[in-house]
Amino acid sequence: MSQILTAEKDIYLPEPADVVRAEPMTKMEMFFEFKLSSGRPLGHMPGQFAEVAIPGIGEAPISISSSPTYRSGFQMVVRNVGNVSAAMHRLAPGKKVGIRGPFGTQFPVDGAMKGQDLLFVCGGIGLVPVRSAIDYVLHHRKDYGRVTILFGTKSPAERLFVEEAKQWAAQPDTTFLETVDRGDEHWKGSVGVITTLMPKVKVDPARTVAVICGPPIMYKFVILELDKMGIGKDRIFVSLERHMKCGVGKCGHCQINGLYVCQDGPVFRYTDVAEVREAI
Amino acid sequence: MDKPRVAIFDFACCEGCQLQIVNLEEELLDVLSLVQPVEWREAISDQSDTYDIAIVEGSITRPGDEEKLRQIRSRAKVLVALGACATMGGVNKLKNNFTMEDVRREVYGKDGSMPHLDTAPTKALDEVVKVDLKIHGCPINNKEFAYILRCLALGKTPAIPNYPVCVECKMRGNVCRYEYNEICLGPVTRAGCDAKCPSAGFWCFGCRGYVDDPNVQAAREVMEHYGKTMEDLKGRLLLFNSKQEATENVK
Amino acid sequence: MSKTIDIHVHHITRVEGHGNIVLRASDGRIEKLEWQVPEAPRFFEAMVRGRSFEDIQTIVSRICGICSVTHSFSCIKAIEDAMGIVVSEQTDKIRMLLHYSEQLESHSLHVGYLVAPDLLGQKSVVPLVKSHPDVVKTVIKLHRTGNQWMEAIGGRMTHPVTIKPGGFASLPTEQYLRELKKTLEGIVPDLKALAEVVLSLAPKLPAFDRDTEYVALVDPTHYSFYHGGIGSTDTKDLTPVRKFESVVNEYVTAQSTAKWCKWHRDAFAVGSLARFNLNADLLLPLAAATAKKLGLKKGCCNPYMNNVAQVVESVQVVEHSLQIIDELLTKGIQPEVPKVQPREGEGAGAVEAPRGILFHRYAFDKKGHCIRANCCIPTNQNHANIQKDFEALVPQIIGRPQEEIRLLLEMLVRAYDPCISCSTHYLDVKFV
């Protein structure tokens, strides 16, 4: 029989945080560093997200882009697409926001990924959450095998973390490849959708774990390629996005069939969603 | 930051929407804390040619009015259509079911041909110029007007419902008008009025216009179930959605 | 010294709808003096053809945002006349109650928001907030009371939805009526305060009399807004509403998209002053005392005094509403569901809009679809009279500075509380 539980903590009450850095990255994306005003660390793991609140405007779920190994605060990258994101773009250091979280599942950096070769496949802003895992892995470099990072954007102007990516590539046993859908007069790199990069990488499917994050349309095609490479479905992890209001499994918006993206995700093992019809 | 300069204009309409602004009573002062009215014939004596936001009420029913509206558009950074007449032509569109000679003769008899009684098929503002924002309703809901104004001042896109009136009707705990065999347009009409009419025991006649994807075909199919005819449904759809495409599709 | 006056008030402000004042004179000789109405005609009478009797009120309410309740009632009464429907006493009383809410709302809007700025030397109500905060507070309270009262019984603040042929879509609860009674008792001091303000400003109202025919509804039992036949100060007999065309005698003029009217003379006036001149003996005690205090006497023919009559009427409607509420509460509200079988026929209805008598006529076919309509609105009935007032007033003031002349003419127009947006007119009605 049910009983009524009572809790004192209001799960909807944001905690104040200070804007430490707010810097434009591209035309549409802005980089932020926040610090909880209480000084307490956020306590997240790579792949998790938090709800960012701007009084009067609303709340939006935003991935935490920095690794927990980065201790002076936490970082986010926000694309200006609507009300909260636009209001965030108007923020400057010294301003405050509200934070709830961290919420959701994490990339299994201490589980399935440990000791394995890693293949990260990111489209556009999908690099943002994955960056927390990349940084975490590179921070504990010895614990993992080969690291390959594939990154695709629509155009050169939309590339994210350009300087950091150079440092990733400079790490031992680490490859960073990128491509753009459409180049411009300065672009000398690869042109084509992200799947065109995949034949260029050689992996040992038996010891590789793949992580995918990007726009909805990308998953199907990348998974087909991974399948061709022989990487098992249970060795693939995806991070998914849905409409989300509460972040705590109540509002009903983020359901993918029976799964809640805010609780069961955003990071899913592909075998757990492969048969879930609305997932990918 | 300077307060945006706002001018309010009206074309053919009953001016009920402007009245709703007046009906904000002391909140009008709050409105004035956010914007500076520079022209508003119904309430103040000033008139001006320079403004940032033009709020336009009423529909276009005379060729000469199109020119005036274009002029307003060219002067305003933002053009807001206020109320059903402006957003979709309103009841004035009923006229379009007749020829213009016919309506002139019907109302003015043999004098109907006098030049100052000239009239043309009714148009909503966006049939003449680009409209940046629509404030729905006949009349508008002044709480929504106030909300929209605050959103704009905050730099926020206001959330204008894109779901049917039934949602608000259920939230208010009403008994559905269909239970009394009345034709209610709630299921195809855009919410945002707090289901005012069904809450007062009257059917929704669609004064906020259709939702983006109205299932008019379904409305047609249910008529028989309630002992009504297509004509009954069309007659009601005509009030505020006359000559709009989706109505036309109801054969 | 030759002096030329050229006044062209394009779209006079602080009125409903569009009207122009044109005056051209040189050396005291008037060359052109016109009250023009360029409002876009909206052709309501043509548009309602073919529509069901159930939808007519929804349409014609939109003739005017300020007197939508009145339009609704004239329309519903005409439909009921055409279909032989007699409503219950309860419905009749609640309708009067709803109708009064609009009188209070409109009168306080007009006196407070639109006219007061003239008398207090401001361009709008906005600066009054600082200069005369108490006046503004009183006006807002009265206006809001009227609006909330209208919304509670009519379902909406403007364009009511509860008024149906045969009765109401939903009835006010007894609890609401008790609350309303308290509210109305509560605004009596505010009405008195408003009367004081008007009293103090009355000397600023221009002294200008012109012998005029006044026309209004007259009912022997009470100061009427909703019942009765058509009365005139020029005759003792009442004309039945069904014959209203013989009263208004509409005609088209090049000056106006709205039609003009005349009855016993070349023009007549309707509105608060007309009602007062015809019904003053039936005022309830507090309203009668207010009239006395403000020096308003039966037979007054200064059009500027219309605003004073509006204040008296505001008191009257509140006083009468309190009586009606008591009567309703004594009997208790009985549930009633209007059921109407449409039938072929033709009928007319009239009620008093805040700005004067309003007539509607409709003819229906067997299925209850409208085949013909005619609406004659009060502002139209006043247009010719405004012109006549102009012609009498201007020679008296022609020597004054142009700005002053202009203001006096604007004030005159505003005194009539014109509601020009209701441009709907029909000529040569022939019903078969």
Next chain:
Amino acid sequence: MSIKKIGPAALERWVDGLIGRQTVIGVQAKGDKFAFAPLAKTSALRLDYDVAVTAPKAFLQPPCETLLRFNPKGYESVVDEQPFVLFGVHPYDAAAILQMDVVFAEGQADIHYLKRRAQATLVVSDVQQPSANVFAGCMNTAVLEQGGDVMLTRIGDAYLVESRSDKGAALVKSLAGEPDAAPADLQLRKKTWDDNRKRLRRHELKVKPGDLPALLARSYDHPVWEEKSKRCFSCGSCNLVCPTCYCFNVRDDVRWDLQSGERVRTWDGCMLAEFALVAGGHNFRKKKPERYRHRYLRKGQYLFEQHRQIACVGCGRCIGACVTKIANPVEIYNRLAEGPR
């Protein structure tokens, strides 16, 4: 705890006493229908009602409620802590409330619901007059054998009053002097329950509720979704009248100073076109059949997988509320049970 038997006069005395002490939300006439609303006098109480237009959940998760207030200093929680009695809740609606209790308490507990719920005393009343569309008998919710604070059953002109919790005991304290129900009365109550299990079946479900999750799980591609949803208005009525639906939206409203205001939550529904729409315009359930299917699957399969309870209590409100008559779960379940055509 003993079960009391009280006559109409005692009932009136009792309820009048309650009204004097706290807010009592009781079922009353609303035109020719019934609704829960604050009760002013016992004579307005209509325990013979068929179904309340709006489910009593509206008093636990209101259509619009303030979660937080904010001002330039920050956010603060707003919780409602006024005690009240929900009087006359039918067993199926009570069953729905017991489900909501689980939803809002599990995982991260929601204090806005829970605090309000903790203040509520639930007086459950057996159905006297089955409504036109009720099928609670098929969903095992026609009778509430356990749960709630007080259970009322009408026996002839009298009521049996059973207190089922400490809160219930406190509520019926003033009835201490009333006679205990005799064994024959309890027999009659049992008969009423047995009857109600049979009577509250205006629609007959041809599958056992326990078989629904599996049935739904294999019906994802059934043609009925497409077929029926052609007539769907996406009006959400079926969601909003449902006593077990709890999905919500959250939005901020500011005052004129543009700095202070409220974060409010409102009812929402998965049938509404923009329920799964994200910024940038991608809609994860863009088509009507997808949303239509989701509603049935969520109630009968997804939520069952989560809580082991079917999120349908057979109140029949959705059947009546749907203007185009496509929201009848029994019809859909029976159709699915017939197989893939």
